[in-house]
Amino acid sequence: MHTxxxxxxxVIAGFPALSTPSTLLEQRAEARSQHDHIRKRLMLEPRxxxxxxxxxLRQDTELVRSGQAHIGVLFTHNQGYxxxxxxxxxxxxxxxxxxxDPAVFPKRExxxxxxxxxxxxxxxxxxxxxxxxxxxxxxxxxxxxxxDSERDVSFISTPAFASGxxxxxxxxxxxxxxxxxxxGRRSVTLDVSFGGTFYALVSARELGFPTGLARGRxxxxxxxxxxxxxxxHLVEDEGFRKYITHPVxxxxxxxxxxxxxxxxxxVVPAGADGAETGLCFFADHQIDRSPTGSCVVARMALAYAKxxxxxxxxWTYHSVVSNAFGGEGGxxxxxxxxxxxxxxxxxxxxxxxxxxxxGRAFYTGSSTFVAETGxxxxxxxxxxxxxxxx
Numbered sequence: 001m002h003t004x005x006x007x008x009x010x011v012i013a014g015f016p017a018l019s020t021p022s023t024l025l026e027q028r029a030e031a032r033s034q035h036d037h038i039r040k041r042l043m044l045e046p047r048x049x050x051x052x053x054x055x056x057l058r059q060d061t062e063l064v065r066s067g068q069a070h071i072g073v074l075f076t077h078n079q080g081y082x083x084x085x086x087x088x089x090x091x092x093x094x095x096x097x098x099x100x101d102p103a104v105f106p107k108r109e110x111x112x113x114x115x116x117x118x119x120x121x122x123x124x125x126x127x128x129x130x131x132x133x134x135x136x137x138x139x140x141x142x143x144x145x146x147x148d149s150e151r152d153v154s155f156i157s158t159p160a161f162a163s164g165x166x167x168x169x170x171x172x173x174x175x176x177x178x179x180x181x182x183x184g185r186r187s188v189t190l191d192v193s194f195g196g197t198f199y200a201l202v203s204a205r206e207l208g209f210p211t212g213l214a215r216g217r218x219x220x221x222x223x224x225x226x227x228x229x230x231x232x233h234l235v236e237d238e239g240f241r242k243y244i245t246h247p248v249x250x251x252x253x254x255x256x257x258x259x260x261x262x263x264x265x266x267v268v269p270a271g272a273d274g275a276e277t278g279l280c281f282f283a284d285h286q287i288d289r290s291p292t293g294s295c296v297v298a299r300m301a302l303a304y305a306k307x308x309x310x311x312x313x314x315w316t317y318h319s320v321v322s323n324a325f326g327g328e329g330g331x332x333x334x335x336x337x338x339x340x341x342x343x344x345x346x347x348x349x350x351x352x353x354x355x356x357x358x359g360r361a362f363y364t365g366s367s368t369f370v371a372e373t374g375x376x377x378x379x380x381x382x383x384x385x386x387x388x389x390x
Contacts, residue, residue: 001095003087003361004329005289005321009042009054010095012104014369024061024072025251028081028127031056031074037380039076044381047369051286053077055088059106061125069125070107071096078383079284083127083252084196086293086331089155091361093133094147096122113137113145120145128196128252129158152332152358155293157195159339160301161352164192164243175233177226179208188230192243193305195298195355197256200234204262204279213262213277215323227258227281234258247341247349257282259295266318267327275316275330277323290359291317291331297355300333304353311335311353331359 001008016035018027031039043052058064058072073092075082097120099105113120122133136151147153170187171180180188190202204212207226211217234240235255246252259280266275280288280295296317303309314334322329334356341350371379 001091001361002364003090003290003293003359004319004331006087007051007053007364008088008091008361009048009052009367010092011042011054011056012101015056018058020060021062021065024058024063024074024125024127025249027058027061027072028074028083028251032081036080039080040381041371041379042369042381043076043078044383046378047381050078050383050385051289053085053088053286055085055092057104058125063125063130064107069123069130070110071105071122072125074127077283078286081127082197082256082283084131084158084294084297085126086155086196086296086357087288087290087359087361089124089126089131089133089293090153090357090359092124093122093135093153093155094149094361094363096124097135097137097145097147118148120147124155126158126196131158132156149360149362152360154356154358156336157294157297157355157357159341159350159352160193160195160297160355161341161350162191162193162302162305163198163350164190165302165305167192167240167243169234169237169240171230171233175229177208177222177229179222179226183208191302193298193302194246194252194350195294195296195301197252197294198244198246198254199257199259199295199298200231200255201259201261201278201295201299201302202230204260207260212265213260213279213320213323214265215320218279218320223260223279224281224285224287227260228285231255231258231281231285248343257292257295259292259299261299266316266323267330269316269327269330269332272314272316272332275318275327277318277320279320289319289321290329291319291322293331293357293359296331296333296357300335300355301353304335305351309335311337329360331357333357 054076061072063069136148280292
């Protein structure tokens with residue numbers, strides 16, 4: 001499936017068995033330590049490509065067993081396993097409503113449909129927690145309830161919060177990019193926010209790109225080189241670490257992405273109060289084609305913390321892809337409520353919000369992949385970087 005051009009390869013069979021009963025985070029750790037060659041085989045060449053994204057369904061997690069979720073998922077990319085993904089959640093919502101195979105989705109018949117709103121709710125256990133997904137539905141020609149591709153899927157996030165506002169980061173000389181040097185600067189100011197995973201958010205103009213993310217005027221190659229240098233510094237900067245340290249769950253304490261933002265570009269659709277654009281570099285420098293649903297959550301939480309977004313205000317977030325298609329594929333979001341992050345003792349450790357994100361995903365096909373004995377080239381996949389850089 002794809003969401004605004006960003007793929008979601010949904011793995012429904014053949015992934016190695018993981019230890020159960022176990023928590024989803026334990027399954028994530030096991031998949032990473034014992035079966036990472038399978039992730040690489042599915043994501044990378046020759047079966048995939050550098051920017052492939054995937055979702056491995058997990059029918060048994062602690063929250064599925066407790067009845068809090070219908071199914072679990074592990075999100076995969078070119079570097080490993082994420083803790084949240086909005087575009088894949090939107091795709092999974094449609095797929096799970098359309099799936100009636102009990103081996104794939106044992107709790108499918110437990111889904112509750114609203115005949116008035118014509119929606120079906122699916123509670124998905126992501127590594128960051130339970131995400132409540134609302135899928136628009138209709139009856140097909142056989143009278144079977146199916147997902148309606150002409151209306152938006154929406155999800156309600158886990159608690160999101162800003163962890164760093166207007167953080168000034170000094171850039172060492174070896175990590176400064178030409179556009180920063182040309183302005184005679186040695187630092188940048190950025191924000192950090194958690195939307196199921198941590199994002200560093202920075203304006204294109206702050207990075208030294210005055211034309212921003214406007215189509216035909218942005219320099220993607222130069223921006224890519226800039227973000228490579230910036231992220232490499234951020235993950236090594238001990239002073240920055242506090243902004244990407246989760247107050248409760250150590251598994252979330254890493255910088256997933258640098259999101260380059262342009263608040264001056266983006267189509268405002270009917271029913272939205274405004275729009276902006278982002279270019280997301282995540283994992284091992286993948287570029288998200290979609291507006292990055294979990295970062296939409298993070299950006300709304302940040303805007304709320306800054307006092308520039310209110311509960312119920314609707315804001316649309318675009319990617320460079322949705323902008324290129326006249327605004328089709330933008331994600332519209334609104335804050336539904338305040339939702340604090342609490343520790344095991346119930347103490348509030350971060351002031352947060354829940355965010356509703358709306359978007360559409362579409363089917364692209366189905367595949368069966370094989371691994372033949374003696375096929376060393378494709379056994380664990382490869383990237384052109386891995387075969388040329390050593």
